[in-house]
Amino acid sequence: RRPFRRRGPGTMGACLSSSKQEADAERRRRQRPRGGKAEEKGAAAEAPAVEFGYERDFEGRYEVGRLLGHGQFGYTFAAVDRLSGDRVAVKRIDKAKMTRPVAVEDVKREVKILKALKGHENIVHFDNAFEDDSYVYIVMELCEGGELLDRILAKKNSRYSEKDAAVVVRQMLKVAAECHLRGLVHRDMKPENFLFKSTKEDSPLKATDFGLSDFIKPGKKFRDIVGSAYYVAPEVLKRRSGPESDVWSIGVITYILLCGRRPFWDKTEDGIFKEVLRNKPDFRKRPWPSISSSAKDFVKKLLVKNPRARLTAAQALSHPWVREGGDASEIPVDISVLYNMRQFVKYSRFKQFALRALASTVNEEELADLKDQFDAIDVDKSGSISIEEMRHALAKDLPWRLKGPRVLEIIQAIDSNTDGLVDFKEFVAATLHIHQMAELDSERWGLRCQAAFSKFDLDGDGYITPDELRMVGHTGLKGSIEPLLEEADIDKDGRISLSEFRKLLRTASMSNLPSPSGVPNPQAL
Template identity: 40%
Template sequence: MGNQCGGPVPSQYGYPTSESMYADRCLDLKPSSTVTSSIIRRGLDPISSQVLNHKTSNIRDLFEFGRVLGQGEFGIVYLCTEISTGIDYACKTISKRKLLSRQDVEDVRREIHIMHHLSSLENVVKIKDVYEDSNALHIVMELCGGGDLFDRVTHGGCLSEKRAAELMRIIVRFIQSCHSLGVMHRDLKLENFMLTDKDDDFSIKAIDFGLSVFIKPGQMFNDIVGSPYYLAPEVLNRRYGPEAEIFSAGIILYILLSGVPPFWADNQQGIYEAIKEGNIDFESQQWALISDGAKDLITKMLCPSPSERLKAHEVLSHPWICENAAASDDTHDPAVVSRLKQFSEMNLLKRLAFQVIAENLSEEETGGMRAIFNGLGTDDSEAIAFDKLKEGLNKYESLEDSEIQQLMNAVDINSNGSVEFVEFMAATVPLSKLEQEHHLVTAFSFFDKDGNGFITRDELELAFDGYNMELLEDIFEVVDQNNDGRIDYSEFVAMMKNSAVQITQEPMQRNSFEMDIVEEPQPR
């Protein structure tokens, strides 16, 4: 879980500094990760009920635990090795005795939901699985063995402008992607970006989503959370939105180039006052050789007014970033819209297979999709009509009615005139799920009715009762690569992983698929 501001600040900052840095400007936040205002609630019994809504395997049967990698307020991170493969992972173990209220349990659940939700993003640490026993919750995730960006600055010194610009491009693209998927991290700092390779400054992965929340367009928050040096002034004023994360990124950029934070003091209240005053020091010795372009970008990212601060796409198109960072082919489509567009281009068999996969995802894996679906304006209903879909999607990106209708036609698999949550899940499920063999097996088995390892024309017709059979025949011929009159598992997997197999859909006449939905807890 993350960290909340409000407690005392340690007396020293702990950034070992080179000759070009000023040690007297630093306070030590590293040993405690960050300042916490969590009040230890007395008189409450530890939560003894299940955190997850399903039973899991015994983690000790699957993994061997090694040394401690780190320790935070709510858990300990261990090195663990998967017994069957020998692959090393990191395991965050959260003692149930630390979960003193129902809200603590909901916070942990939300953290897991968000990690699953962001699993398709390149620069997010990948969650492998979650296990629960009577004493603890265990989150197994990708191992990042290269240290964090804090250690990189501490031991390697300040970065060149070129390297800092590339890192900033990666970090801001991560922020932009999170926001487009309806997530705010809320604890962006050097320590929360890990390196998978200690010799590659750009191999960074964002970690620690304990303070992260799902957001709707225009939603504001009022709780002060995060790490003191990285807080935006509007966070301190208890009214903030996603713009605050660009401010935090600006702090990171300042530190990458100079080795010290722009707003500092001997105590927490002094830090807050410095942030509110907003005086940025570019006169110190370490800034003498830094370009005006870098200073201009920092100034605009640290603008006190959220409405006048640079947006993520404006940071990415700033001349200093463009001149120093590698060019990116990434589009700026919001992730929700981008995924819907991608889904609309899939053939019918592939879209229905994705729905089968979506129906079999756990609550932890679907929590993020539920939050976005509700954010489209559905008021927790299970279906959304065209007008509501139009209103919701236009909060992310301005689209023509014809574009929205085209997306709706593709997502509305049962052609009942509305998009149901299960259909929305199918359209927005991260493609990374295809990397998990059991999802592909589940989808294939749905069509392979007799379980003989092949999908026949009769089985396809049975699965798609009500569809134009000429269209299904066209799909069958494309997927049946060896022309033996049936689709085997390897051909099915090739179709699922290859976006080149495209056949235009025609609407189905009735719905054959239903599922139960568990509501996602709302962010505080």
């Protein structure tokens, strides 16, 4: 729907040690935004003014001051609220240039997004939208500390200290996590789209420019290619992207903050794309040998090419490197944790038991992010999650908004000891990030599967039989055992091998799960 927002490959230079003057010159050479030449030609044609339904008393409310910047469709000014005296920023968009429905749709969507995100400490505050016969006016918080890009260029060797970088990255991740909970993907996270509130060193960072952002429905993927070349995720180039692409972009920014260079670079845009799709970032050149192993681990986990194995924004906030000095209470609920709990209820009974066995193989350190999530949901800090706390957590994932009996069904599926509550052990079994575990450390994954398998394979002969399932009394299996084996017993020999057990853990229940378009066939995993 909206083509790639192209930027010349030299936008920030081959490395970030380019002078600020060069960066400013490059910024002025930004190519046309989505819409292209057809839109430019149409802009000159006369068209009836579009009505947005916004308030029409802008001039009576605000006194416009100096120009702050400009783009394809309008200008941004500083302004003063005549009543309160507050200074604000005003984005003025020319209606005469909105000659195509997509341009009108873009403005309406950006205002809708700003309204939805209103109140978040790291997102530029939206005041109101106005219009007259000639323009749309979007009134926002005034940020006078400049772009993150300019701060990077002003640093010695164009790089941040680890401590300062972690503070910046934590704020970006909080923005991404908030967007994703609301079913929104930013789609253009880069240093130019983050502003500092003031010129102070400890000024808060604010996300801005949601012009490429869009809402995404659960289970769906974006099929278009948008963003900025250096920060675009592999799955965007493959036309199958979702919220994970924002995390990749933050990984690229983190790499830049720490070493002053881009992780993927080439002289041409196509060359950059090939680097993104094929190559891994370089952690051997200076200054990487002197950067902490924790920082490198963090960046590597954000720049995983498979989006299903990449950390989520909320998971990344629990990483020791970015969390150091941060408050755990700031960590938002993770959309992937809520998704996993909704899926758990759809799994076969045997797969649920298999996941509980797998959960028992994971140590406390590896569960740090899930402990943060459990604590975020366990509001009264009782050590268990009640149905009300579960309902409250699930309601935060706005595209899903589960209520009533559905929440009770989820609680009952996770609650293995049937006490009406979910304790941490039960929570872990339902929320494990299986694809990350399997792909980030395949050797350890194999050992985990073997350990979980052995809890059922009582005689150690390499197979789980109906008799062995009957003997595992604590699982609560009742009635006929054979139907429980059917899903995992791929070769239909009446027993489950280790290979079949591993596939069961990696795949969703074929009989219970819908297969949304864009989701690969689980049998192929």
